[in-house]
Amino acid sequence: MKQKMIKGTLILLGGTFLVVMLVLPLATVLVYALRQGWETFSKSITDEYAVKALQLTLLTTGITVVVNTVFGIFAAWTITKFRFRGKQTLTTLIDIPFSISPVIAGLVFILVFGRIGWAYPLLEAMNLKIVFAVPGIVLATIFVTFPFVSRELIPLMQAQGNDEEEAAALMGAKGFSIFRRVTFPHIKWALLYGVILCTARSLGEFGAVSVVSGHLRGKTNTLPLHVEILFNEFQLTAAFAVSSILVLIAVIILILRNIVEHRIKREKR
Amino acid sequence: MKHIFSFRKTLALAIALATIAGTLSGCAGNNSPAASSVNSSASAASSAKPVAISNVSYDPTRELYEQYNKLFQEYWEKEKGQKVEITQSHGGSGKQARSVLEGNEADVVTLALEGDVDELRKGGLIEDGWVNEFPKNSAPYTSTIVFLVRKGNPKNLKDWDDLVKPGVEVITPDPKSSGGARWNFLAAWAYADKKFGGDEAKDQEFLKSLYANVTVLDSGARGATTTFVENGQGDVLLAWENEAFLSQKEHPDDFEIITPSLSILAQPSVAVVDANAKKHGTEEVSKAYLEYLYSDDAQRLEGKNYYRPSNPDILKEFGDTFNLNIEMVNIDDDFGGWEKAAGKFFADGAIFDQIYKK
Numbered sequence: 001m002k003q004k005m006i007k008g009t010l011i012l013l014g015g016t017f018l019v020v021m022l023v024l025p026l027a028t029v030l031v032y033a034l035r036q037g038w039e040t041f042s043k044s045i046t047d048e049y050a051v052k053a054l055q056l057t058l059l060t061t062g063i064t065v066v067v068n069t070v071f072g073i074f075a076a077w078t079i080t081k082f083r084f085r086g087k088q089t090l091t092t093l094i095d096i097p098f099s100i101s102p103v104i105a106g107l108v109f110i111l112v113f114g115r116i117g118w119a120y121p122l123l124e125a126m127n128l129k130i131v132f133a134v135p136g137i138v139l140a141t142i143f144v145t146f147p148f149v150s151r152e153l154i155p156l157m158q159a160q161g162n163d164e165e166e167a168a169a170l171m172g173a174k175g176f177s178i179f180r181r182v183t184f185p186h187i188k189w190a191l192l193y194g195v196i197l198c199t200a201r202s203l204g205e206f207g208a209v210s211v212v213s214g215h216l217r218g219k220t221n222t223l224p225l226h227v228e229i230l231f232n233e234f235q236l237t238a239a240f241a242v243s244s245i246l247v248l249i250a251v252i253i254l255i256l257r258n259i260v261e262h263r264i265k266r267e268k269r
Numbered sequence: 270m271k272h273i274f275s276f277r278k279t280l281a282l283a284i285a286l287a288t289i290a291g292t293l294s295g296c297a298g299n300n301s302p303a304a305s306s307v308n309s310s311a312s313a314a315s316s317a318k319p320v321a322i323s324n325v326s327y328d329p330t331r332e333l334y335e336q337y338n339k340l341f342q343e344y345w346e347k348e349k350g351q352k353v354e355i356t357q358s359h360g361g362s363g364k365q366a367r368s369v370l371e372g373n374e375a376d377v378v379t380l381a382l383e384g385d386v387d388e389l390r391k392g393g394l395i396e397d398g399w400v401n402e403f404p405k406n407s408a409p410y411t412s413t414i415v416f417l418v419r420k421g422n423p424k425n426l427k428d429w430d431d432l433v434k435p436g437v438e439v440i441t442p443d444p445k446s447s448g449g450a451r452w453n454f455l456a457a458w459a460y461a462d463k464k465f466g467g468d469e470a471k472d473q474e475f476l477k478s479l480y481a482n483v484t485v486l487d488s489g490a491r492g493a494t495t496t497f498v499e500n501g502q503g504d505v506l507l508a509w510e511n512e513a514f515l516s517q518k519e520h521p522d523d524f525e526i527i528t529p530s531l532s533i534l535a536q537p538s539v540a541v542v543d544a545n546a547k548k549h550g551t552e553e554v555s556k557a558y559l560e561y562l563y564s565d566d567a568q569r570l571e572g573k574n575y576y577r578p579s580n581p582d583i584l585k586e587f588g589d590t591f592n593l594n595i596e597m598v599n600i601d602d603d604f605g606g607w608e609k610a611a612g613k614f615f616a617d618g619a620i621f622d623q624i625y626k627k
Contacts, residue, residue: 114371232495
């Protein structure tokens with residue numbers, strides 16, 4: 001009886017907290033977005049700058065996910081399947097973006113590639129622009145989302161050990177086919193999970209991108225930056241309309257994530 | 270039991286969704302340039318290659334330059350038969366100057382302070398003597414600092430004196446990063462200086478009690494306005510006159526503008542960023558872009574956007590909007606220029622740091 005009461009209270013508390021902190025604010029976004037009717041809503045999301053911001057966000061996310069997936073697999077493979085000195089250091093290094101504030105990540109790129117940065121004369125000579133241009137935004141996003149894929153893979157691959165790969169090697173399989181036929185089937189769900197998290201984070205990244213963007217409209221504004229601009233221009237409805245695109249993408253990602261999570265649990269059983 | 274979501278299916282679903290998102294935005298993106306090219310094909314006589322410039326500006330000028338850019342594009346196309354694409358960027362004035370210094374390649378800057386533009390000269394991007402490149406110290410429009418209070422003025426705030434009373438919550442941005450905030454600070458200082466007959470110790474005391482009443486210190490003028498107007502913080506916002514008018518226009522029933530007995534003539538500066546314009550080959554159009562700010566049409570547009578036109582005749586046309594009788598100090602005569610004022614008040618460890626830390 002007593003236990004039941006505790007259980008009930010906890011569920012109630014948790015539920016209330018969730019509604020107040022998450023559901024209500026998200027619902028507000030949609031309410032505000034549609035407050036002035038469908039026409040204003042569709043006008044805001046088809047606005048030239050909004051569309052360009054969405055394209056830039058999708059482009060950035062696309063590049064980021066591909067790069068981080070490839071490097072995530074490499075890193076996880078290296079760390080879990082080989083023994084070498086400095087392995088612990090490497091693992092720690094990969095985690096740096098988790099513990100660094102995104103603002104600092106952005107500033108680091110400014111200090112390296114900016115006009116006062118040490119790499120600037122070199123870039124100038126090659127006529128390349130990194131910060132305050134699209135490459136800087138992509139770099140900053142890659143930096144911030146760097147650990148997502150490898151973080152998902154490393155614990156799983158560590159738990160599985162090397163036995164199966166060693167057996168495959170003994171039977172004469174080559175590197176890539178070991179990966180494709182032995183390792184990959186074990187890690188595929190975790191990999192997809194990491195990719196999904198990485199996508200979600202890249203779509204929403206604000207801090208680091210804000211520092212390196214320069215806020216040039218139609219050129220270096222991502223969707224989250226565009227939302228801030230609209231908000232600052234007293235265009236509340238438009239700001240929330242554009243936010244609702246991000247919310248919609250987030251919901252889709254959440255559903256995908258749940259499917260994958262469910263599968264990971266089944267695999268473990 | 271075979272699960273309904275196999276790895277392949279889930280992956281395919283994810284890729285399909287991503288493709289849809291990409292295609293949709295691609296379509297929409299293709300539509301808009303098509304639409305705009307229809308608009309401009311009427312004047313297809315343009316033989317010259319289109320040129321692109323970027324204008325890095327400060328917070329409250331967003332609405333002004335959105336309209337001015339259209340005006341200038343029409344003018345330039347008629348004049349030279351060349352299309353101009355203008356990219357805007359807005360933020361706190363100091364922050365924006367910093368970004369140009371760090372490599373944000375603006376062709377022109379239109380900032381809140383002479384001092385911020387001068388940082389770019391010190392950084393080697395702008396040539397010496399830029400202040401005299403355009404008329405009136407390169408300030409095509411001016412503004413001043415006023416109070417924005419809630420409707421009915423519930424705390425009865427009439428002048429700078431009232432802001433230091435206990436229990437009054439003041440919103441102003443950080444003078445370290447915001448140009449507007451520096452004008453706010455100097456206007457308050459000028460008032461105190463007049464009141465105490467030049468006793469600087471008392472001036473400092475006055476400013477200290479003023480900043481003790483500041484409850485939110487945003488990094489830019491627009492952030493401070495949002496804090497006051499949208500988020501409902503504070504009793505009074507120290508604001509650019511244009512920013513105050515704009516907030517009042519957005520919410521006519523919620524706010525009142527109070528003009529203090531004394532304020533400061535704020536001269537936002539404009540300049541061509543010579544090094545970048547040279548690099549992009551946009552010197553001619555950049556110069557014309559800023560020169561055209563002094564034309565009658567542009568001056569009226571500035572007045573409509575609540576900036577005080579620098580042309581006295583056009584300023585008079587806006588006599589109903591602006592309080593033209595307000596007593597104003599100015600930076601050169603009363604503070605000995607920006608260089609001196611910045612060193613005395615806003616450098617690290619200078620007066621602002623001293624009163625804010627204590």
